[in-house]
Amino acid sequence: MSETPDIAGNRMRGSGPDALVLLYDTALPDVYGYLVSRCGSVSLAEDLTSEVFMAAVAAVQSGRKPAPTVAWLISVARNKLIDHWRHREVEQRRLAVVDGPTLSDDWEVVLDVMRSNEVLAALGAHHRSALTLRYLDGLAVREVADHLGRTVHATEALLVRARHAFRRLYGEDA
Amino acid sequence: MMTDPFDRLARRIESQRPREQFATNLRVRLVDELGAAGTDQRSASTSSLQLARRIEPTIPPIKGRRFMSAATEQRSTQAQPVTALVPYLTVHDAAAALDFYAAAFGASEVHRFVGDDGRIGHAEVAIGSVSIYVSDEHPEMGAVAPRSLGGTSAAMVLAVPSVDAVYANALAAGAEGLRPPNDEPHGDRMATVLDPFGHRWNLSQPSVEGLDVDSYNAGDHGFEVRSPTQGGIWAGVVYEDALDAIDLLVEVFGFERRLVVPDETDSSVIVHSQLSWPEGGIVSVTSVGLDHRRYNQRQTGNDSLYVITADPEGVWRRCVDAGLEVVNPIGTASYDEGLVFSVRDRAGNIWSFGSYDGT
Numbered sequence: 001m002s003e004t005p006d007i008a009g010n011r012m013r014g015s016g017p018d019a020l021v022l023l024y025d026t027a028l029p030d031v032y033g034y035l036v037s038r039c040g041s042v043s044l045a046e047d048l049t050s051e052v053f054m055a056a057v058a059a060v061q062s063g064r065k066p067a068p069t070v071a072w073l074i075s076v077a078r079n080k081l082i083d084h085w086r087h088r089e090v091e092q093r094r095l096a097v098v099d100g101p102t103l104s105d106d107w108e109v110v111l112d113v114m115r116s117n118e119v120l121a122a123l124g125a126h127h128r129s130a131l132t133l134r135y136l137d138g139l140a141v142r143e144v145a146d147h148l149g150r151t152v153h154a155t156e157a158l159l160v161r162a163r164h165a166f167r168r169l170y171g172e173d174a
Numbered sequence: 175m176m177t178d179p180f181d182r183l184a185r186r187i188e189s190q191r192p193r194e195q196f197a198t199n200l201r202v203r204l205v206d207e208l209g210a211a212g213t214d215q216r217s218a219s220t221s222s223l224q225l226a227r228r229i230e231p232t233i234p235p236i237k238g239r240r241f242m243s244a245a246t247e248q249r250s251t252q253a254q255p256v257t258a259l260v261p262y263l264t265v266h267d268a269a270a271a272l273d274f275y276a277a278a279f280g281a282s283e284v285h286r287f288v289g290d291d292g293r294i295g296h297a298e299v300a301i302g303s304v305s306i307y308v309s310d311e312h313p314e315m316g317a318v319a320p321r322s323l324g325g326t327s328a329a330m331v332l333a334v335p336s337v338d339a340v341y342a343n344a345l346a347a348g349a350e351g352l353r354p355p356n357d358e359p360h361g362d363r364m365a366t367v368l369d370p371f372g373h374r375w376n377l378s379q380p381s382v383e384g385l386d387v388d389s390y391n392a393g394d395h396g397f398e399v400r401s402p403t404q405g406g407i408w409a410g411v412v413y414e415d416a417l418d419a420i421d422l423l424v425e426v427f428g429f430e431r432r433l434v435v436p437d438e439t440d441s442s443v444i445v446h447s448q449l450s451w452p453e454g455g456i457v458s459v460t461s462v463g464l465d466h467r468r469y470n471q472r473q474t475g476n477d478s479l480y481v482i483t484a485d486p487e488g489v490w491r492r493c494v495d496a497g498l499e500v501v502n503p504i505g506t507a508s509y510d511e512g513l514v515f516s517v518r519d520r521a522g523n524i525w526s527f528g529s530y531d532g533t
Binding site for chain 2 (some may be wrong): 010017018020021024025028029030032033034036037042046049050053057060061074090100107109110111113116131134135136137138163166
């Protein structure tokens with residue numbers, strides 16, 4: 001079957017509907033892999049994955065340039081994850097970790113990854129989001145600030161509080 | 175400077191394939207949303223991609239919105255959100271009706287499709303922020319007007335800022351007033367007109383406060399407002415001492431007393447009751463042997479009911495404290511991981527409470 005010039009053009013430009021389907025076929029494991037490894041729930045990861053690709057559909061349909069890429073999808077996935085944590089926190093009215101005595105920033109410990117996941121999941125949305133973006137995703141403070149909609153200064157302060165909250169929950173017995 | 179212990183949490187994005195069913199469903203949804211045709215091979219060799227002609231909806235889409243095809247509906251795993259409901263009015267003179275709707279309701283015409291035979295096959299008007307479609311009769315397609323039907327079974331409800339003004343307008347334009355503006359007990363100010371083409375319009379001016387269910391139900395309006403959230407099967411149980419049974423259900427089991435109707439002459443006789451389980455479902459406890467109720471003429475103490483609850487232990491403790499006869503003590507069921515127990519009420523009926531909900 002011959003292709004219409006329009007489709008051929010779209011493909012060459014790497015945008016348009018069929019380009020996104022191609023992107024889906026290649027990027028789905030990346031997007032899903034990112035989400036499931038950070039949220040720890042298959043059904044939640046599936047929901048958020050759907051939302052990410054529907055956002056891509058909306059972007060394509062609105063003629064957004066440049067066309068979505070894997071990096072763009074991961075960035076949207078980050079925002080969806082943060083939004084989810086934030087909304088869930090509002091629903092659950094989860095209490096923030098109560099401030100304890102100020103801890104020094106020096107902490108000599110080899111973090112256990114499994115235990116760390118549990119601690120992250122027990123943190124409030126802001127702390128969990130900040131630590132996930134900064135350390136699991138390895139983003140610069142500036143990028144973390146962009147995702148959270150905060151200033152760099154406020155994000156640095158948030159990261160300090162988040163590390164302390166993490167450390168208190170992680171416990172000294174580890 | 176020491177290394178940051180948090181650095182150890184760094185996690186590369188590791189590709190992970192989701193469940194096949196999920197991947198397939200999402201792809202179908204994606205392709206459909208895009209209006210592009212996907213391939214069967216998700217590994218998607220580029221050469222196999224082709225763009226199919228999108229199946230056009232049979233009803234004109236609202237600007238910027240997309241109707242889902244029936245086929246999509248079936249393939250999708252999630253229910254598609256409905257984004258609009260548009261009344262499609264068939265009238266015996268569409269051109270005149272468009273004039274009337276403009277004069278009466280301030281409708282502005284978006285467009286009309288005039289057929290070769292002169293009939294208006296489709297027209298769209300906007301009233302405020304809503305759309306309405308209008309057409310002449312096309313009996314060959316099942317579109318017939320109220321005049322041919324001798325009435326109409328549906329009414330349009332227009333929410334308007336001033337019922338009185340729109341009512342006066344509609345009458346001036348030729349509508350028949352069925353009910354003049356009135357403050358209704360449910361809180362809205364309403365009026366009803368019949369347009370010259372046989373369609374009924376309810377004009378509604380919502381109250382600021384909204385419907386106050388309690389005060390409405392407290393009044394004598396001939397109606398009771400009920401919530402649609404209760405279970406779909408109501409269990410009827412008869413007792414010699416219905417009042418005692420209701421006490422047990424409410425005080426010990428935890429049912430909520432929604433409605434208890436005693437007999438007019440003997441208040442110890444219960445002719446009707448509705449006891450709702452907070453997690454869903456309704457039990458109606460009545461007195462045995464009511465003369466006018468054939469289904470109340472049966473033996474008592476022979477029923478067995480199962481109530482689904484997320485907290486069987488809580489109910490169990492109350493039952494033990496009340497000294498009810500235990501039929502099966504609380505424990506894990508053979509068919510489910512959750513807890514379940516059974517007790518007998520004082521009349522002999524067996525009540526079981528468990529977390530298993532059939533899923």
